[in-house]
Amino acid sequence: MLLPGALTLAAGCVAGYVYTADPNVAGTWYPPCPFLTLTGLWCPGCGSARALHALLHLDLGTALARNPLAVVVYGYVLVAFLAWTRRRVTGAPRRLAAPWVTRTVLVGVVLFWILRNLPGMTWLSPA
Amino acid sequence: MSYGSPPPPPPPPGGGAPNPGDQPEWGQQPHQPQGGQPYGSQPPPPAYGAAPGYGAATSTPPSNNLVLAILSTVLCCIPIGIYAILQANKVNTLWAQGDQAGAHKAAADAKKWSIIAIVSGFVVGVVYFIFSFMVAASGTSTR
Numbered sequence: 001m002l003l004p005g006a007l008t009l010a011a012g013c014v015a016g017y018v019y020t021a022d023p024n025v026a027g028t029w030y031p032p033c034p035f036l037t038l039t040g041l042w043c044p045g046c047g048s049a050r051a052l053h054a055l056l057h058l059d060l061g062t063a064l065a066r067n068p069l070a071v072v073v074y075g076y077v078l079v080a081f082l083a084w085t086r087r088r089v090t091g092a093p094r095r096l097a098a099p100w101v102t103r104t105v106l107v108g109v110v111l112f113w114i115l116r117n118l119p120g121m122t123w124l125s126p127a
Numbered sequence: 128m129s130y131g132s133p134p135p136p137p138p139p140p141g142g143g144a145p146n147p148g149d150q151p152e153w154g155q156q157p158h159q160p161q162g163g164q165p166y167g168s169q170p171p172p173p174a175y176g177a178a179p180g181y182g183a184a185t186s187t188p189p190s191n192n193l194v195l196a197i198l199s200t201v202l203c204c205i206p207i208g209i210y211a212i213l214q215a216n217k218v219n220t221l222w223a224q225g226d227q228a229g230a231h232k233a234a235a236d237a238k239k240w241s242i243i244a245i246v247s248g249f250v251v252g253v254v255y256f257i258f259s260f261m262v263a264a265s266g267t268s269t270r
Binding site (some may be wrong): 081101 | 187191206208212249
């Protein structure tokens, strides 16, 4: 239980920081997106800090508006973390998802990346 | 690409894989004599015959490290995380095709590239932090 505990602690620290330091405000420190800085285009993760901030303040609408993929990912990571912890405790064997599932994830992320940069699709980007 | 081949490997429940749960360590399986392949239905990975008895203990699939790959893509803002997701996807595909060694290789790659993405994102963040701190300290700009 050491590793799950440490990860929970780390995630709690990050959540605490993001909860208090509003990424929408200039002057709070967040790492810039190198891809956005270099290309001027949104990467799949742009807006994920703002989305997390909104989520932690229970504002699902704003979170989805900043980065809908990030909202899905946060949920998925939480579920995966719980499943992983359970496997560690019970010793249940890991099962891999069917290949089409992971292929869908891959295609979905790439599509999301492209779409949120297209005109008229700003609802997918923080713009 | 056709993934039509019947997906054999998911381990039979309680199939006696000696290590419970996680990551089967590569080198550590007890060396089994050639003939002892408990899961006879699995086609032996063709090109990787080097490790006899390998198929037995690795019937627990490797972690595809998909969570790490996705997190590196979404949180580190480094699109090379996409490559990590690609590798993670390969883990599931190769495993379903019975290529266990290939799946392990892809899993390691997924992990490696996720970590590269995370570390680069972290380095960029730190460099940016130092840079913005210096700019602020020199008084030319305040945010």
